[in-house]
Amino acid sequence: MNVTEDLSIISLVAHASLLVQLVMGLLLAISFISWYWIFRKFFAIRDARLRTDKFELEFWSGGDLNALFQSAANDRHNAGGMERIFEAGYREFTKLRARPNLDAATIVDGARRAMRATYQREVDELESHTAFLASTGSVSPYIGLFGTVWGIMNAFRGLSNVGQATLSHVAPGIAEALVATAIGLFAAIPAVVAYNRFAHDIDRISIRWESFMEEFSNILQRQTR
Amino acid sequence: MHDFALKRPQPGKWQSAALAVGMHVLLGLFLYYSVSWQTRKPAAVQVELVGSLPPVEAPAPAPVPPPPEPAIEKRPEPVVEPPPPPPPKPDIVIKEPAKVKPEPKVEKRPEPRVEKKPEPKPEPKVEKKPEAKAPVPPRPDPRIEQALQEKLMKESLARENAEQMRRQAAQEADLIARLAADGARSKARDSWAGRISAKVRGNLVLPPGVSGQPEALVSISLLPDGSVVGEPRMKRSTGNAALDAAILRAIVKSSPLPKPEDPAAFERNVELIFRPLEP
Known part of the structure; x- marks a missing residue:
């Protein structure tokens, strides 16, 4: 540990002990994946919101339900969540209505169950991988702290070989070790912020979908008479 | 219906990867x-502290200079000062060269004017000027000459005096600054x-059986952290051998001494x- 050296980030990382370097590598990987999912989820949630807006506009503009269903069914791979809920419910509704001897409540209940199943699938799809962000936010500071503690332990152990102990003997080692905490925090802070933001956004979208289900059930019930 | 879950739009897959890389x-x-910290400065300090440790016995002669130094510094200046004041007296001797200086001026002035003016201007003026200046070259009136010389003398004297005053003032300011610095240092030393x-004393x-106002002059060698090096020496005894020994023991026991x-x-x-008995 040369005292007169300059502490650039590269020398800091290069001089750290193997375990600290491993911790830094792990944290960098976690940080990369977490940023990847932050952007993926950001785009996905924005896309879901835009499609929901678009479908709500189409649905409440008073178009023919059959035509709407046809267009949703033809383009099912490119449809938004609300469109799929509508499609599932309407498909079930038409199937049940074709059967004889079924009363209105049963038909609407069947349609609602189909819609709920699709709704849960869609919400689950939106929420996927946000748990990863949550655990990144809570765990990566600890991983960084582990690397730091280990690095500081090494720095102090090296200090025991030096006759006259001064701060400049420990400082580089501690600085190296603290880089691990810094990387951990860099991974954790955006993950926590993004997780909270996404949880809120997903809540709002699912509430819109749920209220749409209720309203659509009412419309179907009116059509059975 | 199950294929719903399989194929769905996956917006921004590659964009996200690119953005994550960018971040x-x-x-x-x-x-x-x-992040480019430099640790050179603390290292330099470190070297100095360690480097000054070994030579412990050598500085023995040094203790004598420090106290006299201020005295020598202060005295020489008063001594240096007197020379400037005397000049007024020697002035009498200097006057002669002083006179010589102004005289050429007197001679020069009329000459160039006489020579220059005739060329651009008509003769009448040339005639007039010599007339006006005539009294000086012929020097018929000793009184005028004397007055002139006195005047010149006074001027040169005044000039010299002013210069001396300035020099003296500068020296005084310098002295005051040095005295102030010495004062601050001696104040710090005293405290x-x-x-x-x-x-x-603690x-x-x-x-x-110790009484009166015993006073001892002790020489102590210190490390920068205040610890006493070697044995302190008694330079001027109190007259009481037991008290001297007690003082030396107390100094060693008090190591490290407080730092300034x-x-x-x-x-x-x-x-x-x-002074062991002082409160």
Whole structure:
């Protein structure tokens, strides 16, 4: 540990002990994946919101339900969540209505169950991988702290070989070790912020979908008479 | 219906990867350019402290110079000062050269004017000027000449005086500044000596039968951290051998001695006037 050296980030990382370097590598990987999912989820949630807006506009503009269903069914791979809920419910509704001897409540209940199943699938799809962000936010500071503690332990152990102990003997080692905490925090802070933001956004979208289900059930019930 | 879950739009898959890479490249650049600490300065301080440790016995002669130094510095200046004041007296001797200087001026003035003016201007003026200046070259009137010379003398004297005043003022200002610095240093030294005395007094075990105002001059060698090196030496005894021994023991026992508040006032060899009975 040369005292007169300059502490650039590269020398800091290069001089750290193997375990600290491993911790830094792990944290960098976690940080990369977490940023990847932050952007993926950001785009996905924005896309879901835009499609929901678009479908709500189409649905409440008073178009023919059959035509709407046809267009949703033809383009099912490119449809938004609300469109799929509508499609599932309407498909079930038409199937049940074709059967004889079924009363209105049963038909609407069947349609609602189909819609709920699709709704849960869609919400689950939106929420996927946000748990990863949550655990990144809570765990990566600890991983960084582990690397730091280990690095500081090494720095102090090296200090025991030096006759006259001064701060400049420990400082580089501690600085190296603290880089691990810094990387951990860099991974954790955006993950926590993004997780909270996404949880809120997903809540709002699912509430819109749920209220749409209720309203659509009412419309179907009116059509059975 | 099950294929719903399989195929769905996956917006921004590659964009996200690219953005994530971009974020880390940004972070890397930021760290690379902002994290470059230099640890040279503390290292330099370290070297100095360690380097000054070994020579402990050599400084023995040094203690004598520090106290006289201020005195020598102060005295020479008063001595230097007198020379400037005397000049007024020697002026009488200097007057002659002073006279010589102004005279050429008197001669020069009329000449160029006489020569220059005739060329651009008509003759009448040339005639007039010589007439006006005539009294000087012929010097018929000794009184005028005397008056002139006196005047010149006074002028040169005044000039010299002004110069001397300026020099003196500068010297005085310099002296005052030096005295002020010395004063600050001696003040710091005094308070430091006071604190050392206080600490030593706390560790002093007075032998029985000490009375009056005993006073000892002790020479102590210090490390920068205040610890006493070697044995302190008694330069001027109190007259009581038991008290002397007690004082030396107390000094060793008080190690490390307090450091001065102003680190610049630190000296490796301190001569302490120690009055054991003072409160």
